[in-house]
Amino acid sequence: MIKIETGLSLRDFSTFRIGGEVAGLVRIKNEEDLQAFFQLINKEKRDFFILGGGSNVLFRDDYWHRLVAKIENDQKLVFKNEKIICGAGVTLAKLVNYAYEEGLTGLEWAVGIPGTVGGAIRGNAGAFGGQMADSVEQVVAWEWKEGVVKKRTFLYQDCRFGYRESLFKEEKNFLIWEVKLSLNFGKKEAIRKRMAELLMQRKKTQPKLNQFPSLGSIFKNPMAPKEIIALFEKEKQTKVKNHKVPAGWLIEKCKLKGQRIGDAQVSQLQANFIVNLGQAKANEVQQLITLIKEKVWQEFRIQLEEEIEIC
Incomplete structure (x- = not known):
């Protein structure tokens, strides 16, 4: 028998710490839970959303009428x-x-x-x-x-x-x-050493999640014309792969590091991260996303595409 939890805020299920109250949440731990959940959905004709770790989705601030299925089959x-x-x-x-x-x-x-x-x-x-x-x-x-x-x-x-x-x-x-x-x-x-190196690189180049809640990279790295690739390679002394340049580099070139709307801010460390300084709202993040896309388009004629999901 599955239990529908109510009175919950989606901000508590997001690494961004943003989101409104949800109509109900069901924790799916095994196939029996899953079958019962789908039976409930079919019977009541309810809309639903599948949630994992909440690290790549921006929840809106409004009340969520959907039922959330939190996948927790983590034993196997x-x-x-x-x-x-x-x-x-x-x-x-x-x-x-x-x-x-x-x-x-x-x-x-x-x-x-x-x-x-x-x-x-x-x-x-x-x-x-x-x-x-x-x-x-x-x-x-x-x-x-x-x-x-x-x-x-x-x-x-x-x-x-x-x-x-x-x-x-x-x-x-x-x-x-x-x-x-x-x-x-x-x-x-060798595995341990490589993990330590990459973890150190993350700490140097990305904001700490426990201090600055975020969703990681906001945009996909875009394809770029030859002249932009040449500019990047000359500046960074490294070759690009698959004709893509880092979205964070484009955003930084537009002088948007530190740009802030409310409590949503383009990270000072990694420009492709937007961080929550405390009480950021989803609409502030969306305004910042729109601003970034407009500036990058004006400067480079490159259309950034979101990597995160907005719900």
């Missing part, structure tokens, strides 16, 4: 036949540490990233040249369509992974439940 995390199998509710931090303990390399790039495995698969999260798609072998997801719910298995080639994209983000009617990852064995000391 096993290493079997040279594969890691884990529930979608497992945190990325837990997965990264587990892989390290097993002497597996390939997830070092994810150290320090908040959120759950399910959310990371959905948005094909990535950093430091790595991404979730690099390790995915199989995804188990539930599909709901016209009141019918069924469990499906997707191989890597079926997932339509792209830059911060996947089938599960495009189609909207899938709930990621479980994933099988294929990783390589490595030397634990």
